[in-house]
Amino acid sequence: MVTHERKLAVQKTKVYRSYLKLNEIEKYIAYMEWYKKSSKEMGIGYYDSDIMAEEYKRTLSRYWHDTVAEAGNKPRQEGAAMPAPFLFAGTNYKKMIEPLCIAEYYKEGGKDYIEERLGHFEENKKKEREEKENPQLRSASKPNSKAKNVAPSLNDDSCFWAHVEEVLVWCNEQASNPDAKPMTEFELYVLNMLENFAVTVDIFLENGSFMHWWNKYKVIVGSNYSSAFTEVMKRKTYRKYADWVSIRTDQ
Structure with missing residues (x-):
């Protein structure tokens, strides 16, 4: 009985420390929001910005890389989901930090990012599946009728x-090709x-990569x-987008 109680105490301590660390990490997420x-406000969007955020990015990346590794080494009971705060924070981490990793990857001359994707981002797919099965997280992450x-x-x-970067590469390759075919798959995406x-309203900022692609693409097609x-x-x-109004011209 004493051994069992000690194990429980150790487990509770580990869980407590995990939550303390999560609270600390959430401060860095707040810095990233800033x-x-x-x-x-500079009119370019954080994906294309030159503002330095390396410290926050490194800290968050290191934390989630270690979290994923620890989860892999200590599998939960079959069917058991990770605690909701960790699932939610993990999903937000990926959505916030991976774009910065993508920007760095392409600035250094990389190609086909998705094929070379970092392991802890891939691991987050499992977390997303768990999130979809968790009503609390699903309601927290989706818009409701009072917040449109x-x-x-x-x-x-x-x-x-990464998809935008790849179609920019395509535009550079097809710029002088009079027989270039429209990128219907990316359009539909x-x-x-x-x-x-x-997607965020930021993608329509005039100095951003998405609009840079569009300006090239419309000339090609x-x-x-x-x-x-x-x-x-x-x-x-798309100017209506921020107000949750349909952007379709055929509706």
């Missing part, structure tokens, strides 16, 4: 900017994200090319 806000004047602060797909309010996506961009109905 970084995002400052970048937006607030645009999302983080992209649902943490690899959104973005349109779906917009229709589900799954030409003025005669039309699709649901290009009509949204040409007519700038």
